[in-house]
């Protein structure tokens with residue numbers, strides 16, 4: 721079955737790929753826009769971009785409930801072990817590193833942002849994820865500014881790029897257009913906007929600009945909406 725992807729608001733995404741359920745940045749219980757609570761999701765893997773509470777979210781609760789393996793940067797992974805997640809269920813990475821997982825290959829990419837844990841402890845450096853799946857290659861930029869190395873991330877071809885457009889804490893709509901030109905994905909989806917008043921954006925205006933300024937097809941899901949990827953590689 722082709723890879724399915726559902727937006728759960730903010731930077732939370734659910735991938736169904738290779739018969740596995742993969743959650744990204746599961747911020748649900750305290751998210752004003754999430755269509756479900758943590759109790760309503762299941763995951764076998766959780767990818768965590770950095771330690772801020774709007775990304776870490778309900779990782780610990782979901783991991784304990786489902787037995788999911790959590791993949792994060794090294795410092796976040798060590799913090800998670802202190803929250804009594806089992807050693808073998810936590811995987812630490814660092815930017816530039818990649819590893820094969822049962823659902824596909826995961827590369828932890830650079831991101832220009834900050835990272836700290838809710839208790840104030842050091843959260844290492846934030847990152848994004850480049851996923852090479854059976855039928856698609858997807859880049860989740862996660863929280864970041866625009867950076868020129870996106871050119872390299874897109875060099876192998878991307879079926880989908882997921883970019884923040886909220887501005888203030890991440891790149892905004894204008895910089896996302898430059899990011900799309902550097903990444904050159906077939907499709908692009910926005911996130912990290914409209915969660916709170918300080919990151920309000922008009923996604924339809926953004927989509928029109930993507931169509932007129934880039935070669936990518938914009939996809940603007942509503943929270944809870946699922947779409948299909950893959951089949952093109």
Ligand SMILES: [Zn+2]
Nearest residue numbers: 772774775863
């Ligand atoms: Zn964030």
